[in-house]
Amino acid sequence: MVDTDDAAPGWAAIDAALDQLYPGVEPKHYGTLIKWALGGPDPLDGLSVYPRADHWHFVSYGMSELYAKESDNADESGWGFEFTFRVARTAAESDPPMWAANFLQNLARYVFHSGNPFAPGHHLDLNGPISLAEPDTAIRAIAFADDPELGVIDTPHGRLRFLQIVGLTLDEYSAIERWDAEGLLAAMAPSLPLLVTDLRRGNLSDEPGVATAVEEGARRDGSSTGSLFVQEAGWRTEKSGWARRKLTTTVTIGANAAERIGRVLRARLPFGRGLLIEAQDGSVGFRPGEQVSVTDAGDGFLEIQLPPAVLPELIQVLRPVAGTYHLASAPELVVEIVRSQIRDQEGAVVAEVG
Template sequence: MTEAAQDRGNDDDGDDELSPGWDAITAAMERLYPGQEPKHYGTVIKWMLGGPDPLDGVSVWKRMEPVPHWHYLSYGLSELYTKESEVAETSGYGFELTFRLACEPEDEEPPAWAINFLQNLARYVFKSGNVFDDGHWMTANGPIALERETLIRSMGFVFDPELPAIDTPHGRVSFIQVVGLTEDEERAGKRWDTRRLLDALQPAMPLWVTDLGRPSLLDDAEVRGRVEEGAAREGSSSGFLFTEVLGWETSKRLLRAPVTEITLGARQVDELVALLPLRLPFGRDFHFASRERALVFAHGETDSVSEEDGKLTLRLSDATVRELARTLRPVAGTYEVQGLGAVRWKVQKTTIRDPQGNVVGTVG
């Protein structure tokens, strides 16, 4: 939970020497918004004291150009007060989050859900140790704003276009902007490259401002054409896909070659068959993995199947990759790919759960 404040939340005194990291970040924002006092929302109980929110606070500025929007900034993913990490050149996790949210010119208060949204992203970083960087993406498994009708259900991450990285007394800090994406835009980014996708979208999304009410930008034929041409020309930079459902079993057959039956969840089938033709023909492997096992797709002049140390490797020719993409469907059932008789594919129905573990849908 946060509360509005015009200072540093719960700082006991205002001595600038106690928060050199904070002050360096604030100075960068003051250069962007000279003379504008931001709205600040400080954390009631800090994370280090057992509170639920990892960020010490979030500040928000309002601007009218190029479109009216709120500009949110996190405080707490970098080292604000003292240097504790052993990496001298980087402050904390090395970044703070920003988020630009479209608003009406007459709006006076920034939506509180966006503050909680940034806290949730920071909580993910604190708990997992995973960091965000320019060109990353993340799915939300639902609307990024709960209880809002919106197609924005995913996120891209990019260096904030107006905030270059800064050097603070505790190390370097980058400003990573969260950009709201629709589900088909997320898929397009994985089939090409998230950073290049964001560049292709920017003419229709100035400063990458997130607008909850917008349609998919891929509905625009010109934008969609740029994205499809880029993927066809350069292939996909996505070399990994995680799945909850993955297994295989190899059965020997009398007078015939063994057959390996691969089981996978229906939810990942569309992505798998879309990404393989954008990876293997470009000479790039693709890893399809669960927590326990890994299936590796690699390019080959001829098809082959091999298993070693719990990892199954399929080497596929271009023709087999195309046939696999035509054959496999996100519907429960068993599939056989022409020309790849050594492998049988079993697709299982899978469920989609929100961050709280509630079932929000099924595939297959």
């Protein structure tokens, strides 16, 4: 722990919020030997873990400005949040699970490297089990929500949100993409008190109350998922036909993401909303329109405008089967589905799709 409020006012503000929730409780604290700013591998300067009767409550130190104010944003401290994570605990456990600490450091590393912060309602497919120590767990995705007990506080360096990670099954993740993360978590809350992540639990999206909420919400609201980051997505244009006057655009999608993209397009375009497909080497944006329009917007971004008549055929070809598919309703568009390699959190290939 940091001993002086003057040296680390941001740290002290987090401690004060935790002291209110856990008066007189001394957490287990895990510090970083070499700070990120000094070249260390771990972005988080520390993690405090509080024991509860049925779960461990992890809280990070390092996504916000713990020491001096360095960012130009006076309203928020650092990235604007600290991670929290509630992991189920058995009566026999006296020490918190270290896989959870490593997972938090990995998420922090992603934010620091990419510059993309998380926020309530964001969600992420982990491409495998959340813990490599529990390979059979059904928890293979996450969503983010406000910590139900800590919420948002003010610090000397700006506002700080305690952002809780919530483990999900792939069926629950699919329900989010069709509808909304906050809506799904609210529907699951009666069966998931304090949104605790339990690696032993099964899928909750099939429970009658949850399933009804998802179906009604998706039908009423459509999908709130405005973008998907996928492993493979790209495009190319070619001239063909007599005298090479015909311009054809081929959109390439990885087989692993094809059905997800189709599912979200079905829940976005009819509601007047677009969908951005992002990959490392390029991006493709779909939006509703009155006629087919394909525009190279520069910087590797292709914008496709689709009328309602084209959407059903596009969704039909977006399936995990490698091949080249010509759209009869939009001859200027070709969809190419390529095989996908699924990698675990260590980067090893564990499966191929397509």
